[in-house]
Amino acid sequence: MLKDMLHRKGGVLSGGQQQQLAIGRALLTEPKLLILDEPTEGIQPSIIDQIGEAILALKGELSVLLVEQYLDFAKELGDRFVIMDRGSVVARGEIAELHEGVVKQFLTV
Secondary structure, three states, rough: OHHHHHOOHHHHHHHHHHHHHHHHHHHHOOOEEEEOOOOOOOOHHHHHHHHHHHHHHHHHOEEEEEOOOOOOHHHOOOOOOEEEEEOOEEEEEEHHHOHHHHHHHHOOO
């Protein structure tokens, strides 16, 4: 947990700890919208879980715009989705509407 690292400088923290620190710094300004651009990139699974829990805890307090390639993570946290291709919206809806057909059509390589 990040609070256990209070005595350490941010530059010596692991990638996951630095990501948590960045989110914490952003929250200090009491934003109405928190934009997270791939917060799970390069992060170990246990830290991804902690980041997910933190985002869930923020629900209702502020809006979170999550840009994420890790689909399961995004589906766990999201209420709605938007899929873009080359700057254009190609699909959108409630997260429950993000079914296998949409994934295969737009997100499968």
